[in-house]
Amino acid sequence: MTLTHDPDRRRDIAHVGPVELYTPALEKSRDFFVDQLALREVHRDAESVYLHTWDDYQSWTLRLIQRDRAGVGRTYLRAASPEALDRAAALIGTTRVADDVRGLGPVHLFADPDGHELGLYYDVDWYAADDADRPALKNQAAAYPGRGANVRRLDHVNYLTADVPATVAFLSDVLGARCTEQIVKDDGSPQAVWYSVGQKTYDLVYTEDWTGSRGRLHHIAFATDTREEILRAADVCLDAGVHIETGPHKHAIQQTFFLYVWEPGGNRIELCNAGARLILAPDWKTISWTAAERAKGQAWGLKTIETFHTHGTPVVP
Template identity: 35%
Template sequence: MSKEPIFDVAQIAHVEIFSPKPEETLWFFKELLGMEETTRQGQSVYLRAYEDFYHHTLKITEAKEAGMGHVAWRATSEAALERRVQALDASGYGQKWIEGDLGHGAAYQFVTPDGHQMELLWDVEYFQAPEEQKSKLLSRPQKKPLRGVPVRRLDHINLLASDVTANRNFMMDQLGFRVRENIIMNDQRESAAWLSVSPLVHEIAFLGDQLGGRGRMHHLCYWYGYPQHLSDIADIFTEHDIRIEAGPGKHGVSQAYFMYVFEPGGNRVELFGDAGYMIFDPAWKTLTWNEEQLSKGIIWYGSPLPAEYFMYGTPVIQPAKV
């Protein structure tokens, strides 16, 4: 008999990234990706895309090395938050309550089995556009910016993990995530998994860390909605010496039209040109790609991903010398 599904987590709320070059990183997200600066506090800057409804979806914090500070998830209600906190406490991976941060109220901090820092919250501050930024489109929180090629919303986070299965089981058992697609190698090792709590194909993914690291970030992703925008922003990236790692191309997993680049601080950023497909079936069965199907799963069309893609993450660690 299958477990009763958990519907206590609603969506990804925001991500904090670390940058050793905060001003250059801020320039990348504001001037090239058209994101809006909400406010600043201490060594951090808070930003949002023009169709993000919350105070912020990205927090850039100055640090010695690139990486992820934390990822925040919003619960479906205050009661749902309390239920998940109890489950996280019992799991041994819960940490503590914090009073909150700019843009949200009290949050409960926890870690994944690999040590990725996360938090769960309910109370959020919604963005209120000043008069000159108000859109005539009532479903849009603000006008589309005139800077760069503006992204529309936060889409997902992809994390490197020493043990994909342990981390995805944690997200499923403690938070109610469902595995949408995964990759099983010939030795039965799970090398990657894509999970979500919403109809999106994934809001979080885990990819096996081939360098043996723990708790690293592979990439952060923002969504455009139009494949043409990947070509538009690629032209701008080239003009401004932003290195494009791969794409534009299309993944078999998720069916997403993608491009990977490195922001000046060293973090990998993925840009989605469309939403891939949506999942509405409550009895969805995980789509499993095997090793023989892997080439089409990773790249449906476009150039193959470089070897670096499967090893580079932040914080950066060097491959062991042979």
């Protein structure tokens, strides 16, 4: 399947914004993100905790929500301008607008073909550092935490989907995203796709769900400044009893240095660093990886563990 992108198309989505994560162990999940990943708690209500990565300009990065099962809630996408918000909302065909989302609003709600809920917004509250995390540099959102993995920002979300081709059409035709890399089956159809909505190499990833289920999560990823912080995170997670699933290794796809762990609620979390790799070409041609090429494994590191291909949240039989 050949994927193309129109470089003349207006990019109405600026970047992926905050993400909601469901967890059956709210306080333990909160402690993991604060103590091991170095996010900061900035607000809580009766059912959730809001957390902030130290260099996110927005008021919060991750909302942990108490639920019976782990999984992903809404993923929010920031439009490039108020006019872009109106254009994108009209193209997507959003049917409901929420004006009660903390720090965002109004939010145009919609879903991808697999049922993952998304929200499109422009107005946003910027993060206001206090005396406890005020940075020395005024062009930084908050002070460098100096603990755990020191994750700088949310990097990407990787969903599981029952229908990759339908998702491809949605990402390309509706969101105006571009596919930078993909895994293709022997018949040429996509099995996993990496899409960029802004200026990064990838923001939204969709992988075929082997169970045929809909609306599940593979992982969310946080970016670190250096590879060393990922190595340190492995030690930190080891001491804290956090389940280390695989890594640190290096992906061939997107060349990302990575560590995958399971937070206490059961969701897979990736710590990642892609170095200085950027895709600057406006006419970038999608890189396709065949099944035979993927069978060779990672760029380097140990063989991918089986649970990486089978575990998703919520867990299904």
